[in-house]
Amino acid sequence: MLITVAIDCMGGDHGPSVTVPAALSFVRKHDDARVVLVGREELIRPLLGPRDHARVSILHASEVVEMHEPPALAIRNKKHSSMRLAIDLVKRGEADACVSAGNTGALMAISRFVLKMLPGIDRPAICAVFPTFVGHVHVLDLGANVDCTPEHLLQFAIMGTSLVAAIEHKERPSVGILNIGAEDIKGNDVVKRATELLRDSGLNFVGNVEGDGIYKGGAEVVVCDGFVGNVAVKASEGLAQMMATFLRQEFNRNVLTKLVALISLPVLKHFKQRVDHRRYNGASLLGLKGIVVKSHGSADAFSFGNAIERTGELVRSGVLARICERVAQQQPIQETV
């Protein structure tokens, strides 16, 4: 089966100079994939080599959604933007998924407006993967919803576990809820009531996960409201950046430490690879009738390439059908409660 990924080539800090090379190498690597490069043709075409036309097409878009454009305005005024046209392709079935490094709020709003929600899901959620001591963890929501009900958190748990089940072929992935203590009595009212729903859900619910627990790997999926999730993940990234900077500063302190750095290079390189956030780039917008992946705005070609890879995996995994199936199973349980 040939899969088709629509690429919003204009999004992100670097635009086509990053998105196009990443898309081309994705196609070269996967015989079963084609890409539609959506954006300003005059900027995209010069980046294609003479042998890059098999399974690559260009869809010209005359507009671009700006990074800080309010989502409502982007929906109303940017009907010919690369982001909108890429999502439209998914809507019409001409692409199996789309990926963008553009404005998150606009991507979420346009996706929701064009694609609509899956039955049984009230709100979309942003789900991303992070490394842990023992492997990796999927965390959602990371900022789509600033106020969640317990039912939303249950839906996030269903979507997150369905995603892991589909991609990693696990029958019952474990799911935890982000909280401020290990005991059930902790947390705010929403979290406490969500905990009850999760206990009764039939999911493999492992209880509370504290902030540091995200990285300890106690759960394969961690759910939280988008405000908390966004702050937690960005705070972690901030501290990680600070540590990396301090480490670099120490090795750059003087001639002697620079020499030590040279000797340590292979070790430091290995370390860097293990904690390289670019490997984990590509957050899924779950809950929509279509696959949409958000890349970091600052992504380079390696990082954006990983977001496209993740998009391809999502298409092949049949995750949307899996979520629908799981939601359908859930309904009767909720009704009898």
Add this chain to the structure above:
Amino acid sequence: MLITVAIDCMGGDHGPSVTVPAALSFVRKHDDARVVLVGREELIRPLLGPRDHARVSILHASEVVEMHEPPALAIRNKKHSSMRLAIDLVKRGEADACVSAGNTGALMAISRFVLKMLPGIDRPAICAVFPTFVGHVHVLDLGANVDCTPEHLLQFAIMGTSLVAAIEHKERPSVGILNIGAEDIKGNDVVKRATELLRDSGLNFVGNVEGDGIYKGGAEVVVCDGFVGNVAVKASEGLAQMMATFLRQEFNRNVLTKLVALISLPVLKHFKQRVDHRRYNGASLLGLKGIVVKSHGSADAFSFGNAIERTGELVRSGVLARICERVAQQQPIQETV
């Protein structure tokens, strides 16, 4: 002026074996300080050397608040606990402050029950210091309150800036609010309304701080509700621990990398010192009619010693008077709004 610090010697993972040596070296270092060691006398006395009796006294406590004891039970049933007696000393004016590595919830509840709140402050907040790219930042609340109103967040801002003003002799420390985006329109309702209050407060309010912004040093004080603050700080710590572990693993991979580690030792040691969380141990419980400091439960003597040092600084700074003064200034402004 002689200052007196009451030490709950029984709290934390290690009890007197950590708390007593830390208290003794604090007294040896500061001619103007005395300590009251509160806890089981039979465990504390053997740890004192023959010359350790000047400015050191022991207050026997027959009970201990357990690490997972519910706060309400600790208030009701543990009237002779080391934690309770240490706080009682502050209440009676026999100590200027107390410090404990015990159960956070119980410490907060007993402190509030015994000491009561400062006038104009509705809720206590846990405030701790973290390193940033450019210095350090005070963040509150870190878990005392899981549901905050905008008014609570304003009070946290007043307390946090008063603390920095008192300790660091700064006239108008900057304060930001933890949020998920840089624009005012972002965030949940509580944060949006708190932002309005902060703009009108007369404080040096710098607007939104994102998760990673905590460590970038854009504000000297960052306020947030206790749920978000707790999760953000613990998530950061979790990632930092993971990075430290991965770095250690890479240097321990084989004989060659171990040799490289040996050569890199001075550099790595310097790096470790800069990010050593033990240096920042000691969170203030702000808003009470008395100074109470919470140490990490897992603190070693170096770390617990830093919590005692911070306690001493708080006493000398006259922070409580400063908070009261600032709250009094605030009232008329709030009333005219």
